[in-house]
Structures are given as structure tokens and as C-alpha cells.
Amino acid sequence: xxxxxxxxxxxxxxxxxxxxxxxxxxxxxxxxxxxxxxxxxxxxxxxxxxxxxxxxxxxxxxxxxxxxxxxxxxxxxxxxxxxxxxxxxxxxxxxxxxxxxxxxxxxxxxxxxxxxxxxxxxxxxxxxxxxxxxxxxxxxxxxxxxxxxxxxxxxxxxxxxxxxxxxxxxxxxxxxxxxxxxxxxxxxxxxxxxxxxxxxxxxxxxxxxxxxxxxxxxxxxxxxxxxxxxxxxxxxxxxxxxxxxxxxxxxxxxxxxxxxxxxxxxxxxxxxxxxxxxxxxxxxxxxxxxxxxxxxxxxxxxxxxxxxxxxxxxxxxxxxxxxxxxxxxxxxxxxxxxxxxxxxxxxxxxxxxxxxxxxxxxxxxxxxxxxxxxxxxxxxxxxxxxxxxxxxxxxxxxxxxxxxxxxxxxxxxxxxxxxxxxxxxxxxx
Amino acid sequence: xxxxxxxxxxxxxxxxxxxxxxxxxxxxxxxxxxxxxxxxxxxxxxxxxxxxxxxxxxxxxxxxxxxxxxxxxxxxxxxxxxxxxxxxxxxxxxxxxxxxxxxxxxxxxxxxxxxxxxxxxxxxxxxxxxxxxxxxxxxxxxxxxxxxxxxxxxxxxxxxxxxxxxxxxxxxxxxxxxxxxxxxxxxxxxxxxxxxxxxxxxxxxxxxxxxxxxxxxxxxxxxxxxxxxxxxxxxxxxxxxxxxxxxxxxxxxxxxxxxxxxxxxxxxxxxxxxxxxxxxxxxxxxxxxxxxxxxxxxxxxxxxxxxxxxxxxxxxxxxxxxxxxxxxxxxxxxxxxxxxxxxxxxxxxxxxxxxxxxxxxxxxxxxxxxxxxxxxxxxxxxxxxxxxxxxxxxxxxxxxxxxxxxxxxxxxxxxxxxxxxxxxxxxxx
Numbered sequence: 001x002x003x004x005x006x007x008x009x010x011x012x013x014x015x016x017x018x019x020x021x022x023x024x025x026x027x028x029x030x031x032x033x034x035x036x037x038x039x040x041x042x043x044x045x046x047x048x049x050x051x052x053x054x055x056x057x058x059x060x061x062x063x064x065x066x067x068x069x070x071x072x073x074x075x076x077x078x079x080x081x082x083x084x085x086x087x088x089x090x091x092x093x094x095x096x097x098x099x100x101x102x103x104x105x106x107x108x109x110x111x112x113x114x115x116x117x118x119x120x121x122x123x124x125x126x127x128x129x130x131x132x133x134x135x136x137x138x139x140x141x142x143x144x145x146x147x148x149x150x151x152x153x154x155x156x157x158x159x160x161x162x163x164x165x166x167x168x169x170x171x172x173x174x175x176x177x178x179x180x181x182x183x184x185x186x187x188x189x190x191x192x193x194x195x196x197x198x199x200x201x202x203x204x205x206x207x208x209x210x211x212x213x214x215x216x217x218x219x220x221x222x223x224x225x226x227x228x229x230x231x232x233x234x235x236x237x238x239x240x241x242x243x244x245x246x247x248x249x250x251x252x253x254x255x256x257x258x259x260x261x262x263x264x265x266x267x268x269x270x271x272x273x274x275x276x277x278x279x280x281x282x283x284x285x286x287x288x289x290x291x292x293x294x295x296x297x298x299x300x301x302x303x304x305x306x307x308x309x310x311x312x313x314x315x316x317x318x319x320x321x322x323x324x325x326x327x328x329x330x331x332x333x334x335x336x337x338x339x340x341x342x343x344x345x346x347x348x349x350x351x352x353x354x355x356x357x358x359x360x361x362x363x364x365x366x367x368x369x370x371x372x373x374x375x376x377x378x379x380x381x382x383x384x385x386x387x388x389x390x391x392x393x394x395x396x397x398x399x400x401x402x403x404x405x406x407x408x409x410x411x412x413x414x415x416x417x418x419x420x421x422x423x424x425x426x427x428x429x
Numbered sequence: 430x431x432x433x434x435x436x437x438x439x440x441x442x443x444x445x446x447x448x449x450x451x452x453x454x455x456x457x458x459x460x461x462x463x464x465x466x467x468x469x470x471x472x473x474x475x476x477x478x479x480x481x482x483x484x485x486x487x488x489x490x491x492x493x494x495x496x497x498x499x500x501x502x503x504x505x506x507x508x509x510x511x512x513x514x515x516x517x518x519x520x521x522x523x524x525x526x527x528x529x530x531x532x533x534x535x536x537x538x539x540x541x542x543x544x545x546x547x548x549x550x551x552x553x554x555x556x557x558x559x560x561x562x563x564x565x566x567x568x569x570x571x572x573x574x575x576x577x578x579x580x581x582x583x584x585x586x587x588x589x590x591x592x593x594x595x596x597x598x599x600x601x602x603x604x605x606x607x608x609x610x611x612x613x614x615x616x617x618x619x620x621x622x623x624x625x626x627x628x629x630x631x632x633x634x635x636x637x638x639x640x641x642x643x644x645x646x647x648x649x650x651x652x653x654x655x656x657x658x659x660x661x662x663x664x665x666x667x668x669x670x671x672x673x674x675x676x677x678x679x680x681x682x683x684x685x686x687x688x689x690x691x692x693x694x695x696x697x698x699x700x701x702x703x704x705x706x707x708x709x710x711x712x713x714x715x716x717x718x719x720x721x722x723x724x725x726x727x728x729x730x731x732x733x734x735x736x737x738x739x740x741x742x743x744x745x746x747x748x749x750x751x752x753x754x755x756x757x758x759x760x761x762x763x764x765x766x767x768x769x770x771x772x773x774x775x776x777x778x779x780x781x782x783x784x785x786x787x788x789x790x791x792x793x794x795x796x797x798x799x800x801x802x803x804x805x806x807x808x809x810x811x812x813x814x815x816x817x818x819x820x821x822x823x824x825x826x827x828x829x830x831x832x833x834x835x836x837x838x839x840x841x842x843x844x845x846x847x848x849x850x851x852x853x854x855x856x857x858x
Contacts, residue, residue: 068801069808076800106798110815148710273745274812276754304799309738315654316702317746325705326502369535372844373851374499378717379498383703386539387819415801422802 001396006046006181007377009053011352013331015377021051023359026171031355044392045356048367050377052334053351054113054360054393055067055307056341058266059245059295060204061119062129062136063091063099066105066360066422067300075210076275080235082336084253084300090428095421096121097128104132105409106305107399111362111390116243116266116345118179118206120155120255122162130170130342133400133408135360138162139179139343141195144186150193155181165201166316173396175204175346180237182221183209183228188235195236204346205242207232209250212277216249243344247285247297248278255288264291264344267336269314279321280327282314282336293340294333307388309338330382362394433464435475436795436806438482439691440781441536445804449479452788455600455825460784475820477796479806481763482540482780483822485734485770485787487695488635488674490548490847491558491565492520492528495851496729505641505704513729524850525550526557532848533561534649534838537830540791540819545672545695545724545774547635548609549584551591559599562829564789566774567591568608568635571623573615579622592632595682604633604775609666611637612648612657617664624665634671634714636661638679641706645678656796658683667692672773674724676714677707683773684717693720693773696765698743700726701742708728708750711743711757711765722770723762740766744811759811792821 003021009014022030022040028402030036071083096119098181107115114135123141129136140159142150149158163176178198179187198205209228210216223231229250232238238261245266250258258265267280277365285292294314296305314336315328342351350358364385371380371389393401400408432450439460451459451469459465497559500512525548536544545565546556551569558565571579579585592605607627609615627634638657648657655663658679667690674695679687687694687827696709709783714721723743725734743765744757771780779787793814800809800818822830829837 038749066806068813069806070802070804072808072812075754079754102798102801109798113603219528241780247843253802270745273749274754276748276752276756279749299813303808304815306799306815309741309815312699312738313742315746316699316742317749319705320702320708320746323705325504325703327705329502351795367539367844368842369531369840370735372531372847373495373499375497375499375851375855376501377498379501384497384502386733386735386738386815386817387816411798415796415798419802422804426804 001042001044001045002036002040003046003051006051007047008051008353009334009378011354012379013334018393021243022355023397026358028353028355029358030385031353048365050364050366050381051353052362053338053353054362054395055111055337056235056293056351057107057112057115057307058116058243058264058293058298058344059268059297059339061298062103062117063096063119063121063125064298064300065102066095066099066418066425068303070300086429088427090425091111091121093121093124095425097124098414098421100125100128101409103299103305104128104134105406105411105414107134108132108393109390110305110307110387111393112305112307113360113393114341114347114350116177116206118181120158122158123166126162126169126174128167129174131408133395133398135173135175135395136168137175137204137206139177141179141181142186142190143181146192150190150197151333153174156194163201165176170321171396177204177206179206182215183231184215191232191235195239199236199239203240206235207242207244209244209247211246211248213249225313227251227254229257233238233257233261241346243293246272246277246280248272248280250281255270255284255290258290259288262291264293264340266293266295266344267314268295268297269317271301271309273313274316275301281316281322282318283322283324285330286332291340291343292336293344294337307337308385308387308389311382329376334378334384350396359397360393361394362390364389365391430471430473431465431469432473432475432480433476435480437480437782438763438807439781442505442763442807447508447825452826455787456519457782457784457786457788459780465765477794479793479795479810480782482767482782483791483824484540484766485722485774485780486536486541486544486725486734486736487672487693487722487770488726488774489544489546490727491532491544491546492548492550492554493527493727493729494531495524495528495847495854497732499729515858516854519854522550522551522553524613524854525607527843529554530561530838530843532728532734533557533563534835534840535561535845536563537561537647539734539736539816539824540822541734542572542789542822542824543770543774543776543779544605545635548589551587552595555591555595555598555603558603560837562824562827563604564824566604566606566633566635567595568606570608570610571615572610573617579619579626583788592630597798600825606633606635608635610822611644612660620661620664620666624668625847628665628668632669634666634669636666636673638673638676640675640677642678642817655708656680657745658686662686662690670775672722675701675706675709677701677709678708684713684719691720693722695722695724695773696743697724697726698746699739702742702746704730708746710751711747712751712753713759714762719768720772721765722773723766736766737814737816737818740811741826759807762811764806786821788806788826790823793818794820
């Protein structure tokens with residue numbers, strides 16, 4: 001496939017007009033400013049279009065689309081205990097499969113090519129992801145409220161099973177991450193044992209960190225003043241490539257630890273605002289050269305996977321919270337949404353329009369009133385584009401979505417089955 | 430026109446399924462749960478669609494679309510003085526006309542039927558609004574840095590001319606508001622004289638209030654501790670129906686004054702976040718039964734007119750800032766976006782799906798992954814919908830936009846001319 005005469009955002013997040021981008025198999029093999037002689041097959045007319053890297057959703061719980069708009073206007077504990085947890089006890093393979101398929105449909109519609117997930121029924125989720133043609137770093141969050149050894153925990157057994165059966169599935173589209181749910185849902189022994197196992201198998205780590213002030217302060221009380229970041233680090237959890245989700249309340253030495261250990265911080269700006277958890281200090285993270293990525297968190301607390309909206313809120317909420325309209329530039333925001341997320345997922349050949357990289361690409365229709373005038377398309381992309389301006393989504397060189405048409409997903413069936421599964425659960429409650 | 434078998438959000442912001450809504454001329458004349466015998470002409474199949482009131486944008490500077498993405502990552506004063514003001518000195522009739530037409534195209538694409546504007550070249554703006562078929566409350570913000578009487582000010586003369594020539598134009602689609610730019614760009618004599626004139630002619634008032642902390646505190650220093658709200662009120666500015674835009678830093682007695690005077694507060698959440706001005710205390714305004722509406726502010730500081738995005742940010746930014754995830758419910762947010770704005774505009778027969786009201790309506794496509802499952806469509810509308818889910822926009826019973834097609838605007842010409850006008854100005858700078 002050849003994108004012809006198209007505006008691109010290049011690997012340095014610089015706009016270039018009238019470019020030619022060639023795809024062979026799963027790879028980008030040509031980026032040039034003139035028509036190649038070589039035949040790339042299908043030619044895509046780039047007039048009025050913008051081509052860029054797809055988005056990498058750095059923190060998600062995909063199957064929770066089933067709970068979209070189900071529980072609103074509740075305080076966090078009430079929301080979790082009266083609504084979310086009871087709903088989740090009724091989940092089954094079928095519901096999780098269709099919830100995940102719905103999330104994949106919404107993801108590719110909004111330009112997300114890959115998601116870092118933490119949930120359960122991981123094999124059902126992976127099945128949906130593979131059928132949809134998306135990429136995913138799947139994690140089964142380990143929790144432990146007992147004295148049991150890691151190896152005896154059901155959550156660990158599921159994670160191990162998932163890793164052994166699905167890691168690198170779909171020609172590497174699927175990566176299975178190790179995952180600790182959080183400090184407050186585990187204990188030091190579990191953290192240490194999981195850290196050791198993760199290092200041994202060389203997997204990525206994915207963990208919730210300092211989402212709420214309560215959680216952050218309670219950790220310090222329980223652990224001799226250690227913050228979640230310091231506590232988890234002291235137990236060796238950050239010895240592999242890791243994603244720390246949220247990091248709203250990190251402080252002091254936390255920044256130093258995150259930097260030294262090369263941790264990716266997945267900021268979830270919309271969920272954090274909506275649940276009144278706070279605003280991640282993205283300006284300070286960037287100043288400390290910490291890799292920042294953007295996550296949607298679950299649809300139950302967002303309530304969409306509209307990634308362009310997420311990028312805008314990522315930038316503007318930081319500006320207000322930290323009192324600086326110059327903080328978090330459009331270029332920094334796009335970097336976080338693309339290569340920042342890919343790094344967190346351990347995908348070193350993704351997230352940039354670069355020859356040799358995987359062809360995980362999106363096309364936006366920029367011939368629309370909200371994108372005019374085009375003084376600067378990078379500014380317009382971050383602040384003016386609508387999520388639905390994405391008109392083509394491609395992963396590993398395969399078109400998944402184009403102009404409202406899903407190439408891999410039966411969208412009507414998916415919406416019907418997801419709705420039916422959600423209704424079925426409600427009937428049991 | 431008859432909307433057949435459609436889901437609606439009714440005048441009490443309650444979802445009703447399988448409804449029939451009939452339009453005759455500019456009015457809604459039927460809302461029923463069964464097919465009427467009467468022939469309403471064109472029948473619109475409501476399957477998979479949601480019908481509701483259009484949006485009322487309570488604070489805008491429409492022609493500033495020309496500056497979209499033109500100046501980013503600057504502190505407020507630098508942004509204004511080095512970028513916005515120099516650009517504005519080069520504006521002319523043609524540029525303002527096309528900038529406004531572009532804003533109208535974007536507005537109706539995102540479901541806005543009416544905007545409260547403050548700018549200049551008001552007659553050019555009104556021409557574009559009328560051609561587009563939109564509604565507008567146009568104001569020419571009065572400023573005065575001299576000792577001159579109100580009647581001798583150019584800004585006042587322009588406003589008076591606009592009022593006398595255009596108020597109630599387009600069968601009432603156009604209302605001309607009186608407008609004071611702000612406390613810090615005028616003086617007590619001007620405020621008093623304008624207040625008197627406004628009361629005399631019975632027009633609406635539109636004024637910027639307490640947008641930034643600096644402005645708010647400087648007003649108190651200048652005026653014996655009086656806040657902008659208290660100062661303007663003491664000079665009689667709030668004796669007619671009025672919109673106070675921003676109100677980010679209001680405090681103490683301000684809430685009481687706004688309530689007693691029946692002032693509409695136009696919150697501009699995205700612009701306020703992006704410029705790091707702060708977050709309006711919407712929860713407290715609502716608690717005090719003050720009418721709250723939602724504005725986009727200008728595209729130069731937003732940078733779009735995506736109103737569904739604005740509604741979402743309106744709700745979630747308040748939740749975080751004021752530490753309460755239960756604050757600003759979806760119903761309250763929809764009320765602010767519709768009837769709240771209409772009240773501010775002095776349009777008592779607008780903003781609600783109600784027999785006898787003006788047919789200012791929008792239709793959303795809800796048969797999309799981001800709107801499923803539909804546990805609660807009002808929650809989904811506020812938190813999950815994409816701005817582009819609007820598939821039909823109607824003002825005074827006339828369809829302005831349907832499925833990507835503009836009925837009143839030559840969209841290609843508008844985008845071309847707006848871009849050309851912006852480029853022309855850049856060349857002069």
C-alpha cells in the first residue's frame with residue numbers, strides 16, 4: 001500500500017506536506033517526498049488527509065465497556081462496592097469477549113492500535129483482540145489479601161497460563177505483561193515474589209500507583225513513610241520495563257526513582273478528573289525526562305475511548321492544575337500518545353512514522369471546518385480535531401477500519417451481543 | 430416534518446423512547462408516544478437516533494476561528510500582546526465574515542444552534558450568521574481607556590448602530606446585546622452610562638467577569654475591595670437579563686448578587702483550563718440556584734467548537750477541582766448546555782423539547798460503539814458521545830446540516846476563503 005501525496009507527522013513530530021509513505025507486509029518501508037518507482041499495490045490518495053502513528057493506549061480495562069454509563073454520580077467507594085464489583089462478579093467468558101470486542105471497535109474507530117490492559121478472563125480478551133487485529137499488552141492484575149505464596153494464587157496462575165499460552169501471539173501483536181493490581185491489594189511477600197518472577201521471565205510490569213490521595217497516604221502509613229513508588233521499588237518491582245498507571249499523588253523522591261528505573265507513567269486524565277482523583281503532574285514528569293504515556297482507564301470511569309479527546313484533556317488539565325499555559329506542548333502530547341505508549345509496551349519498533357517500524361498508522365480527514373485554517377496542523381490535531389476525524393486505522397500494515405467500515409469486526413453483531421451480555425448481567429443483580 | 434419512532438430527551442431532561450415529534454414552521458407542535466394522524470410532511474426515521482434540544486453556546490468570539498492554532502504555548506499577556514492583538518488589528522470585513530461563516534459551519538456540525546457573541550465588525554458577523562441560518566446574540570464589547578462619554582465612543586456607536594439595524598433580524602434569530610468588555614477595560618462612568626442605556630432599551634447585557642485571578646484581585650485593589658461582580662452591580666450593570674462570562678474567581682457575596690439579579694454565568698471550561706485561568710465553581714453556582722450555561726470562548730483559546738466535548742469537560746473539571754465526583758450531574762450538564770444558555774440569551778421559547786417552543790433541534794446517531802451499551806443515554810450523551818455524532822441540526826424548524834451535508838453553507842468555499850483571509854493577514858504581520 002502506498003499513501004500518496006499526504007501530509008504526515010514524522011518521527012520527530014514534525015509536519016511534512018506532500019509525502020509518500022509505502023507499506024510492505026507489516027512494515028513501513030518508504031517515507032519520501034517524491035513518488036517512488038516501485039509498485040506498492042493499492043494507492044491511497046492523501047489529498048486533505050493527515051497520516052501519523054496510531055495511538056497507544058497505556059492503561060485500559062477493555063471489557064469494562066459493558067459498564068458504560070451504568071453507575072454515575074457516586075463517590076469512589078460506593079461506585080466500586082455497590083455497582084462495579086457486584087457487576088464484575090457476574091462476568092463470564094462470553095460477556096468479557098463481547099465487551100472487549102466492543103472496546104476494540106471503539107478503539108480502532110478513534111485511532112488506538114494497541115492497549116495496555118489489566119483485567120481477567122484474559123484468554124477471552126486476547127481472542128477478541130486478535131480477531132479485531134489490534135495489539136495488546138494483556139495483564140492479569142495479581143491481588144492477595146492472604147498469606148498465600150504467589151504460586152498458589154489464582155490470579156497468578158491465570159497470569160502465568162496466559163503468558164505461557166499467548167505471549168507473542170499474533171506475530172507479536174499480543175504481549176502478556178506481569179501485573180500487580182496495586183500496593184493496597186497485595187502484601188510485601190507477593191510483591192517480592194512477583195517482582196522476582198517478572199525479572200526471571202523478562203516480561204513487562206503493569207501496576208496501579210498513587211491514583212488517589214487516600215491510597216497514597218495509607219501506603220505511607222502502612223509502610224514507614226514509603227510512598228507506593230518507593231515501596232514497590234524497594235521490593236524490586238521496577239527491575240523490568242514497567243508501566244505505573246495514574247501517579248497522581250507521587251512526590252519527592254518518586255520522580256527520581258521513576259527516572260532511574262526508566263518507568264513509563266500512564267496518565268489517565270479524564271478518569272482522574274471524573275472520579276475527582278486529581279491531576280497527574282505531567283509537566284514535572286516531562287521536566288525530569290520520565291517517559292509519559294496516555295491511558296483511557298476503563299470506560300466505566302471515562303466513559304469513552306475517544307483518544308483525541310483524551311490527548312486534549314491531558315494537555316489542558318495539566319496547564320490549569322500546575323498554573324502554566326505553556327506546560328505540555330502539542331508535540332509533547334502527541335509524543336505521549338504515540339511513542340510514549342509504545343515504549344511502555346516494550347514495542348521499540350512502534351509509535352513513530354519511520355522506515356523499518358511497524359505500520360501502525362492512522363489517517364485523519366483534515367478537510368473539515370474544525371481543522372481550518374491550518375496555521376499549524378500539530379496544534380490543530382491536539383486541540384481542534386474531533387475523535388471521529390480518524391478515517392483509517394491500520395495495525396501491522398493491515399487496514400482495520402476505513403470510513404465507517406470495520407474490516408475485521410462485525411460491528412452490528414458486536415453492539416448487539418455486548419448490549420445483550422450487559423443486560424444479562426443486570427438481570428442477575 | 431415528523432420525527433418518527435425516535436428516542437428523545439424531553440423538556441425535563443428525561444429519556445423517552447419511541448416518540449413522535451412534529452414540526453410546523455419554526456415550532457414544535459407535537460410530542461407524543463404514538464403516530465399522529467395529521468400529515469407533517471417529511472418523515473424522519475428515528476431508528477438508532479436521539480433527538481434533543483440544540484446547544485446554546487453562551488460565550489463566543491466567533492470570527493476568531495481565523496486564529497485557530499495560530500499561537501500556542503504562550504503565557505496570557507504574551508499570547509494577547511504578541512499574537513492575538515496584532516492579528517486583530519489587521520482584520521477587515523471580509524476576514525470577519527468568512528471567519529464567522531467558518532464558525533457557523535463548525536457550530537452546526539457540532540450541534541450549536543445559537544451563540545452569544547462579543548466581537549466587532551458586528552454587521553459582517555450578523556450577515557454570516559443569517560446566511561448560515563443560525564441564531565446569535567451579538568454584542569460589541571464596549572471599552573474605554575479615556576474620559577470620554579459613552580455616546581462618543583466608537584465601540585458604543587457601533588453597538589448602537591448594530592442594535593438599531595439588526596435587533597430581531599431574521600424573525601428574531603438575531604438579538605443584539607449590549608456588552609461591556611470588562612471592568613479592567615472601562616471605567617465607572619462608562620459602566621454607569623452603559624447600564625442606564627441598556628436598561629432603557631431593555632436589551633441583554635454580556636460582560637467578561639473574573640476570568641483570571643490577576644484581573645479579579647486588581648479590580649478589588651482599584652475599587653475599595655469590590656470584586657468585579659460587586660463593582661459592576663454597584664454601578665447598575667445587572668438590572669437587565671445578563672450573562673457574566675467566566676466567573677472563575679468569584680467569591681463570597683458574588684454568589685448572592687448573581688442569584689438575586691438572576692444573572693446567567695457562562696462557564697468556559699476548556700478555554701479556562703487551556704489558558705490556566707482556573708475552574709469555575711459550577712457546583713456552588715448550582716447549589717445557589719444560579720443559572721449556569723456553557724460557552725466555548727474563542728477558538729483561539731479552545732481550539733474548537735466541539736460542544737459535546739465542552740459539556741464533558743464542564744462536568745469532569747468541576748468534579749476534580751471541587752473534590753466531589755458526584756458534583757455536576759449529566760442532567761445538570763445537559764440543562765446548562767441547552768435551556769441554561771437559552772435563558773442567558775433571553776430566548777424563553779428555546780432550549781427545551783416542548784410543544785410551542787422553537788424547533789431548535791439536533792439528532793445524534795446512537796447506533797455506534799461509543800454509545801453502547803445504552804444503560805443510560807443521558808450519561809452516554811455527556812460522557813461517551815463524540816462531537817461528530819451529531820447528524821442533523823435544525824434551527825427554527827429549518828434543517829441546516831444533515832449527515833455531513835451543509836444546507837445553507839458552501840463549506841468548501843468557506844474553508845477556502847477563511848484560510849485565504851487568515852493567510853492574507855499573516856502576510857501583513
